Amino acid sequence: MKTVSSIVENYIKTKPFLLNALSLGIINLTSLSRNIMTELESEFGKEVKQGAVVMSLKRLTEELDFKLNHKINKVIKNIGEITVRSELTDYTFAASETVLNKQADLISDINVLSDIFYTSSRGVNETNIVVSSSVNHLVEKHFMREKLIQKLDNLASITVKLPKENIVVPGIYYFIFQRLAWEGIIINEVISTSNEFTILVGEDQVDVAFKVIKDLKN
Numbered sequence: 369m370k371t372v373s374s375i376v377e378n379y380i381k382t383k384p385f386l387l388n389a390l391s392l393g394i395i396n397l398t399s400l401s402r403n404i405m406t407e408l409e410s411e412f413g414k415e416v417k418q419g420a421v422v423m424s425l426k427r428l429t430e431e432l433d434f435k436l437n438h439k440i441n442k443v444i445k446n447i448g449e450i451t452v453r454s455e456l457t458d459y460t461f462a463a464s465e466t467v468l469n470k471q472a473d474l475i476s477d478i479n480v481l482s483d484i485f486y487t488s489s490r491g492v493n494e495t496n497i498v499v500s501s502s503v504n505h506l507v508e509k510h511f512m513r514e515k516l517i518q519k520l521d522n523l524a525s526i527t528v529k530l531p532k533e534n535i536v537v538p539g540i541y542y543f544i545f546q547r548l549a550w551e552g553i554i555i556n557e558v559i560s561t562s563n564e565f566t567i568l569v570g571e572d573q574v575d576v577a578f579k580v581i582k583d584l585k586n
Contacts, residue, residue: 372420373427373428375412376421379404379407379408386400397426398422405418440537443540446531447581447584448530450526450527453524455524456498456501456525456568457500458498460497461495461496461511461514466514470511471495471510477510478499483500484503485500486499486500486503522572525569526567526577526581527564527566529563530564541565547584548581555567
């Protein structure tokens with residue numbers, strides 16, 4: 369059975385930035401309730417009292433505040449080492465029967481080189497390879513017969529070490545990525561393991577992105 373509270377909660381959950389603004393307590397609940405009344409009544413199928421909407425928003429705000437301050441913030445404050453690498457290139461190739469062999473050949477070549485960045489991930493239809501731009505010629509040599517979908521130059525990576533609690537607390541990535549979105553940061557790639565993640569951004573945005581993530585710990 370639909371209730372005013374459930375409809376309000378579902379509505380707010382579909383608006384990520386509104387959800388976060390509520391958790392920060394920077395929205396006038398009376399004004400918000402007035403602005404969303406029409407949509408809520410359409411969903412509810414009958415008239416909704418504004419006071420009931422305000423109370424539902426207040427209750428939701430308190431719940432969000434608890435989740436943010438007592439769970440997510442505890443993890444965020446314990447973010448570990450933040451590592452930045454520049455002069456990277458991101459290649460995306462179509463998946464094929466030969467692409468793994470080409471990767472093995474590439475790894476064999478770059479293993480003898482010092483201070484080379486390399487990471488890869490494989491989806492259903494694509495294989496992604498990120499390398500130091502200094503070895504682009506090796507990638508292009510080994511993958512010359514593979515189908516290149518996209519190549520992005522002038523990238524930088526930011527690798528963040530997370531505390532182990534990150535795997536049992538929902539919303540960690542959302543919280544971080546939302547802050548980056550607020551600053552207009554375009555994330556080209558996201559690569560993650562259990563306790564760390566790496567984002568790829570343009571070199572012209574890496575300083576801002578680094579500051580956003582570093583400031584989360586303060």
